[in-house]
Amino acid sequence: xxxxKAKKSQAKLRQSVKGKQMRFFExxxxxxxxxxxMTLAQELWVVKERLASVEAAAAKKGVILGQEIxxxxxxxxxxxxxxxxxxxxxxxxxxxxxxxxxxxxxxxTAEPDGPKxx
Amino acid sequence: xxxxxxxxxKVDYSRDEMARQHFVSGMRxxxxxxxxxxxxxxxxxxxxxxxxxxxxxxPKTAPEIHKALKDETIFKFYSxxxxxxxxxxxxxxxxxxxxxxxxxxAKTKVLAQSTxxxxxxxxxxPKLAIPRYTADLDVHxxxxxxxxxxxxxxVSQGAIFDNGLSVFAMGFLGPRMDDITxxxxxxxxxxxxxxxxxxxxxxxxxxxxxxxxxKQRYPNAEVxxxxxxxxxxxxxxxxxxxxxxSANFAQKDAEHTAYPDESFDVIYSCMFLxxxxxxxxxxxxxEAYRMLxxxxxxxHYELPPNKMLSAYDSFYLDWDSFYNKExxxxxxxxxxxxxxxxxxxxxxxxxxxxxxxxLNFYGESAIIKAIADAKANTEGENHMGRLVDGVQWFTFGxxx
Ligand SMILES: C[S@@+](CC[C@H](N)C(=O)[O-])C[C@H]1O[C@@H](n2cnc3c(N)ncnc32)[C@H](O)[C@@H]1O
Numbered sequence: 001x002x003x004x005k006a007k008k009s010q011a012k013l014r015q016s017v018k019g020k021q022m023r024f025f026e027x028x029x030x031x032x033x034x035x036x037x038m039t040l041a042q043e044l045w046v047v048k049e050r051l052a053s054v055e056a057a058a059a060k061k062g063v064i065l066g067q068e069i070x071x072x073x074x075x076x077x078x079x080x081x082x083x084x085x086x087x088x089x090x091x092x093x094x095x096x097x098x099x100x101x102x103x104x105x106x107x108x109t110a111e112p113d114g115p116k117x118x
Numbered sequence: 119x120x121x122x123x124x125x126x127x128k129v130d131y132s133r134d135e136m137a138r139q140h141f142v143s144g145m146r147x148x149x150x151x152x153x154x155x156x157x158x159x160x161x162x163x164x165x166x167x168x169x170x171x172x173x174x175x176x177p178k179t180a181p182e183i184h185k186a187l188k189d190e191t192i193f194k195f196y197s198x199x200x201x202x203x204x205x206x207x208x209x210x211x212x213x214x215x216x217x218x219x220x221x222x223x224a225k226t227k228v229l230a231q232s233t234x235x236x237x238x239x240x241x242x243x244p245k246l247a248i249p250r251y252t253a254d255l256d257v258h259x260x261x262x263x264x265x266x267x268x269x270x271x272x273v274s275q276g277a278i279f280d281n282g283l284s285v286f287a288m289g290f291l292g293p294r295m296d297d298i299t300x301x302x303x304x305x306x307x308x309x310x311x312x313x314x315x316x317x318x319x320x321x322x323x324x325x326x327x328x329x330x331x332x333k334q335r336y337p338n339a340e341v342x343x344x345x346x347x348x349x350x351x352x353x354x355x356x357x358x359x360x361x362x363x364s365a366n367f368a369q370k371d372a373e374h375t376a377y378p379d380e381s382f383d384v385i386y387s388c389m390f391l392x393x394x395x396x397x398x399x400x401x402x403x404x405e406a407y408r409m410l411x412x413x414x415x416x417x418h419y420e421l422p423p424n425k426m427l428s429a430y431d432s433f434y435l436d437w438d439s440f441y442n443k444e445x446x447x448x449x450x451x452x453x454x455x456x457x458x459x460x461x462x463x464x465x466x467x468x469x470x471x472x473x474x475x476x477l478n479f480y481g482e483s484a485i486i487k488a489i490a491d492a493k494a495n496t497e498g499e500n501h502m503g504r505l506v507d508g509v510q511w512f513t514f515g516x517x518x
Contacts (some may be wrong), residue, residue, distance in 0.1 A: 003264070006190075006426055009216060009217050009218070010269055011216050011219030011272075011274060012216070013212050013215060013216040013261070013264050013278075014261040014266070015208070015212055017208050017256045017260075018256050018261070019254075019255070022197070022198070022201045025194055025198070032176040034195070034198045034199060034202060035198075035202050036197065038145070038203075038206070039206075041145075042142070042206065045137060045138075045140075045141040046134050046138055048206045049133075049140065049141075049336075050137060057319060069133060072133070083140075083144070083425070086140065086144045086393065087144060087148075089449065093151065094148065094152075096309070097153060097195050097242060101156030101157070101160055101192060104159055104160060104164055
């Protein structure tokens with residue numbers, strides 16, 4: 001998958017933030033789940049973006065090679081389409097949060113109550 | 119390469135790494151628009167009315183709003199996702215830099231020695247102590263801060279900030295990510311056309327985004343950027359050389375620079391003060407006063423002070439101070455810029471502030487219009503910048 005070869009490097013950079021970690025949810029593990037979900041979403045996006053470039057490249061040349069994909073660049077129009085798709089993709093994955101706000105924006109309807117939870 | 123890093127120190131990224139960066143930019147747009155908008159709705163429709171029912175009034179201060187909102191699920195998701203997005207900004211650029219760290223350091227050395235395009239100087243001080251308040255902090259969740267070193271002659275932390283800023287800013291800061299100082303300095307030159315500085319200092323310059331525009335405005339001036347981080351000033355110097363701009367960079371602490379008295383006409387900083395504790399800001403202003411020639415000016419771009427904002431907007435900006443490892447940000451924004459200037463020796467009536475419209479978004483004509491409007495609305499120098507909607511940069515300063 002990586003045409004940019006991992007060169008031998010002596011450098012070891014840090015990815016973890018040191019010190020106090022920010023936590024927002026009471027139940028243990030929820031903050032971590034959020035983080036995992038976001039990374040999952042990111043990786044899914046990576047696949048989708050790669051696929052989009054495969055399709056666009058194939059359409060252009062009729063051949064698909066790893067190197068071909070690596071150096072492929074979207075035209076500004078294609079980029080705009082892909083960006084738009086990315087926006088919608090994110091909004092879809094995190095829909096439940098939008099629902100929280102939007103459910104307050106509309107006037108409450110006289111919704112009949114269901115049975116009481118025991 | 120990352121979107122807005124187009125000079126010789128750019129980093130090669132694979133397609134998938136670039137897709138990861140695109141995702142993070144998109145995620146930021148979602149969190150800052152959709153989620154933050156949702157949080158505002160929950161506040162307006164639920165939290166504020168509930169508070170009013172209980173207390174017979176609406177919340178009046180940022181801490182009151184913070185306290186009332188922080189148990190809401192939307193606040194928790196907004197906060198946790200903003201932290202995650204922030205960390206993902208840096209994580210999306212670090213692997214490529216780690217791979218190319220030696221390469222970047224070698225390229226920086228070549229650029230530093232070449233006088234082909236520019237001939238700015240680089241002065242390092244390996245004995246300089248990193249100030250205690252920042253030495254052990256991963257400021258805004260950036261692993262390694264501006265000064266950590268991993269290999270000899272390292273520039274990695276500079277590269278992390280430059281490429282990370284590009285993912286973070288999403289084009290918002292202009293093609294070279296220097297729109298703030300481009301706008302602020304353009305406003306300044308148009309507002310004070312007869313002022314011709316010969317020596318300009320940029321404190322806390324990091325990579326020179328806030329330094330180089332001054333050389334464009336005043337090509338004959340000697341322009342110098344200082345920062346405590348060695349990787350930052352090395353990278354800043356390489357970046358300037360690559361762009362063909364002759365500017366000097368030095369590793370120095372703005373609290374005690376060892377520059378002679380009265381050696382600069384302009385002493386500037388950009389996005390610097392909010393990362394410094396109040397006590398140290400006071401020392402830095404005193405040091406600036408000492409270094410300024412009579413008739414010179416001290417100038418700072420910063421986030422607007424809390425007293426210029428509504429309680430909700432203050433709460434919204436203060437969020438970073440609680441959760442984004444910006445511990446000094448709130449205290450700075452709670453302080454009065456004019457008082458801080460006078461405490462350092464500047465005369466009260468020599469204080470001024472302005473709000474510069476973005477050069478990148480609105481062009482020079484908008485800046486000229488803003489100056490005309492400000493002049494029409496006030497007498498003399500001591501006018502209040504007015505904050506309206508749009509991309510604009512709050513600036514304050516004082517003449518010596
Ligand atoms: C947010 S960055 C400034 C960004 C930069 N001016 C720009 O516009 O892109 C803050 C910088 O201040 C530096 N710094 C912090 N304390 C300092 C001090 N006492 N003297 C000089 N630099 C300092 C940090 O190393 C960091 O590079």
